[in-house]
Amino acid sequence: MPKKETTERISMTLPKSTLQQLDKMVETRGYANRSQGITEIINRELVQHSQQMDDTVMAGTITLFYAQTRNNLAGRLAQIQRDYVAEVISSLHVQLENNHTMEVILVQGPAVKLRQIADELITCKGVKNGSLNLTTTILPPLHQKK
Known part of the structure; x- marks a missing residue:
């Protein structure tokens, strides 16, 4: 059975309007919670970032x-x-x-x-x-x- 990756808790400070938009996106896309939505956004950015780190x-x-x-x-x-x-x-x-x-x-x-x-x-x-x-x-x- 694969070992489950551990998670870390972080704290974020966001403008109220940004948080409201995030909550709307989480609901519209059907994420279970904010953390799942934010994790998906961060993972997408990390993949894009890694593809842009060479000399091409x-x-x-x-x-x-x-x-x-x-x-x-x-x-x-x-x-x-x-x-x-x-x-x-x-x-x-x-x-x-x-x-x-x-x-x-x-x-x-x-x-x-x-x-x-x-x-x-x-x-x-x-x-x-x-x-x-x-x-x-x-x-x-x-x-x-x-």
């Missing part, structure tokens, strides 16, 4: 949602993109309601480097939500030597 060249997008009112957040995000000018191809800013911005950044390079860039951007204080989406289909070379 990939293209993709980093999508960020943030409040414009944060002190120097836009400047910090821009500096990170300048630090990775070889991987950051382009970005698009969309102004949303209530002084919020959605930014979509087109990137290409080794998957591990793209994950690093996304993590730096997403973890900036003031970024409310962010994600990295990758594909192994890449852009053709932008500049070729003749």
Whole structure:
């Protein structure tokens, strides 16, 4: 008989609106409880994360949602993109309601480097939500030597 994996109890602090959305998702999807829903989300992210930790060249997008009112957040995000000018191809800013911005950044390079860039951007204080989406289909070379 296979040995059952032990579990650990953790504590989380979430905004009330996020918890309400989580509870709605748990109910809609039919999870037994919040823990089961959160475990599934974390496992999905861990699988995606592990697939992006090698040197395979990939293209993709980093999508960020943030409040414009944060002190120097836009400047910090821009500096990170300048630090990775070889991987950051382009970005698009969309102004949303209530002084919020959605930014979509087109990137290409080794998957591990793209994950690093996304993590730096997403973890900036003031970024409310962010994600990295990758594909192994890449852009053709932008500049070729003749």
